[in-house]
Amino acid sequence: MVLGLARVEASLLVRSVLVLAGLLAGALVIWFLIGSAEPLWWNVGWRIGGGQLVLGMAVLAVAQLNAGRARRDGLAALYASFPATAGTRAFAHLIGLAGAAPASLLLIGAAAVVIQGRGAIGSASIAVLAGGLLLVIAAGAAGIAIGARFAHPLAGALGALALFITAATNHLASGGGIWLLPWEVLQDDLSQLPGPLAGYPPAGAHALELAGLAVLAGIVALALTVGGARIRGRLAAAGILAVAVICSAGALQLRPIPTAELNHLVTEIADPASVQRCTTASEIRYCLYPGFGRDLSSVQAPVNGVLAHVPARPGQPLTIRQATLASLDETFTHGHPERQISRWNAQLQGAPGNAAAVSAIYLSVGSWPAAGGQLADARFDVALAAADWTVHLPFPIVNGQPCVPLNQAREAIAIWLAILAAHPPAGDLRDGLRGPGGGLTGTEVGNTMVQTWNYPGINAGYLTGVVPQPTAAGYLLAKAMTSLPEQKVSQVLDDAWATWLNRHTTDAQLATALGIPMPSVPGLPVPPPGTATVQGGPGNAPQNPVCTT
C-alpha cells in the first residue's frame, strides 16, 4: 500500500506545475550566478547548488500542499476512514519525494553540459553535486513535516521563504559558519582561487548534514502522524541519532582548513612564479596558473596585435601573469591564531598583483570571460594595457588613483593601437563617452574638469589595478586615426617615435603631423553650486594626477 501511494505522490510531484516552475527558475538562477566569467568547477559546483535551492523551495511548497491536502480540503474524517492511516500516508509522501529527483538531476545534468561547453577549468565534485540533490530532498521532507502540522498553504510559503532567506543574507553566518547554512551562495571567494583547495569547502560533511536534516524532517513528519508509544519511541531514538549526525557534520564543517593547505595557497598567490607555467612569445612572458592554459591564446592575440604596429619596444620586457586574492578573509582563516593570519596576510601584501610593477599586466583570476562581448572587452583591456606599456605610460595602478595622460599624444597612440589589435565594436567605444545615466563623464585634473572616456570593460575587473584614465580627447583623436590608412599613421609614428613617446608632445601636434583637424571635445556643463561633480571611471576621485613618467 505504501509503495502504491508513494508512486502516486511521486507522479504528482513530477507533474506539478510549481516544481516545473521551480526547475525553470533554478536554471535561470544558475545562469545568473555563473555569469559571463569562464567557469571554474571548484566554484560553479556551488552555483549549481544555488539553482537547486530554488528548486528545493518549490518542492518544499508542493510537498507541504500534498501533505496537508486532507485537512485543507476538510476531508480529514473521510481520509481517517480509509485503510491507509495518516502515518502510512506521511511515509508514502516521504518515499514519494523520489519524484523530485528527476528534476534535480535534470538541472545538474543540463548545467554540467552547459558549463563544460563553455570550457570549464578543473573537474566537477560529486560531493557538491550530490549535496544539491540532497538539498532538494531535504527541502521536500521539511515541507512534509510542515504540512503534517499546518495545512494552510501559507506555512509552506513561509518555509520556502525561510530556506531562501538563509542564502540571501550574509548576516546569519560568517567565517566557517557559512557552510552550516542549507546552501552558501554569497560569501565565499571560491571564484578567486587559483585552483581547487583540498577539503575546502567541506562538501562531504555538508552533504552529510543535509542528509541528516532530511532524515530528521521525515522523522518529525512521522512523529506528528503516527500513533502508538512504541513507534514514537523508536522515532524519538532515530531523531536523536539524526541530530547527532547533523551536529557531527556541523563540527566537521567548522574544522579549520589545515595549515599546510593554507600555506600552499598563500604561496601560490604570493609567489606565483613558483607554481605558474610561463611561456615566452615575441619576447613577452605569459604566466598562468595550471589549468588556465587555454586562456593563453586569447591573451596573446591582442598583445601580438599591439606589437605588430609598434616600431620599437621599451627596454624592460613585459610580463603578463594572473593575480588573485589580496588577503584571506575569515572564511579561509577561521580557527587559526591571529598571529598566523597576520603572517599570511603580510605575505599576500607582497604578492605581485598588489605591488605597482613597471612592466607587468595582471589578469584577475576568476573574471576572465568565457566568450561573447565580454571576452572582446577583456581582450581590449589587455590590448590597452600592452599599448600603454609600449608608449611608456605607467600601469597598472594598484591601490591608488589612476593618472590622466592629459593632452599627451602617446595616449591617443595607445588607444589607436588597442583598437587595431582588439577590433572592438564601434558602438561600445562610442558609449564610453557617456556614463550610465547618459551624461558626460569627467574628472578633475589640476583644478580643471576633463572629460574622460570609459573604455570597454573598464568596470569589469579583468585586470588587477587600473590603467591610466583615458580622456575623451585622446579617444576622439584615436578614432580619427583609425579612419586614416593604417600605413600612413604607421609612417608618421615610425618617423619620430621617440618624440611621440614624450609626455610633452600634445594631441594637436600629432593631429597636425597626420594632417587631420584636432577633434573637438564637447565641454562639460558647469554644475550648479552645491551639486556633486559629474561621475568618472573607477578610481576617479575629485583630483587625479597627470601622468608624468
Added chain:
Amino acid sequence: MPWITLLTGCLAGTFFLGVLAHVAGASYGTLNQASVRLAFLPAIAALAFLLRAPFRPLTQATPVPAWVVPAGHLLLAAPVLAVTCWAQLRIMAHTVPPHTLGHPPAAYPVIAQLTGWCAITVACAACVDRARYADLGGAIAIPVSFAAIALAWYAPVTSRFLIEPPASALGVTTAWYAIAAAALTLTGAAMADRWHRYSRHLRVERGFSRRGSGRPTGELPEPAAAGARPAGR
C-alpha cells in the same frame, strides 16, 4: 477576514528582522534596506491569501457585489501592512550607530517598492482566483508574483528604472507607484469579473439521446450484441 494569516505573515517577517538585527548587533554590523525588503516578503506572501472568497459562487447570487468582500479585506490589511513596514524600518534604523557620517538613505523609495510588490501580489492573487488554480489560491499566486518581482528587479530592461542606482530615488518611487496603480487596476477588473475562467469540458457519450427539447436524457444505449465491443471503451 483572514486575520491569522495576515498577522502570521507580518509577525514572521518582523521576527526574522529582529533576529537579524540581534545577530548584526552582536557582530557590530548594521542592517540595510535590503534586509527590510527580505523581511517584508512573508507579509507579502500572506497578502496573497486575502482575496480568496470561499463562497464566491454563493455570494455572487446575493445583492451585494462579490468584490466587496475581497476589497474589504484589502482595506483592512493596508494599515496592518503599513504598521509592519514602519516597525521593520525602525528595527533597521535601530542598528545604525547614532553618530554615523552622512545621511541614511531615504525610505520613500523602499516604501514605494514594497507598495509595488504588494500590488503585484494582490493582482496575481486576483487573477489566480479567476483561473483553474483558484482552489490553491495564494499557493500559486505567491510564486507567480515573486517571479514577476524578480523579473522586474533583475531584467536589464526594467532594472534601470526600478533599482537605484542607476535610477534616481524619485524615478524609482514614481516607477513603482505607477506599477502599483496598474496592478490595482488589474485587481479591480479581476475582482469585478463575474465569470469563471476555468471550465471542464464534459465528455458527452455518443449514446445519449436528445428529445425534442434538445437536452440529453441521460439514457445509455442498449447493450451491444454479444461479442461486439462496447462503445466508448
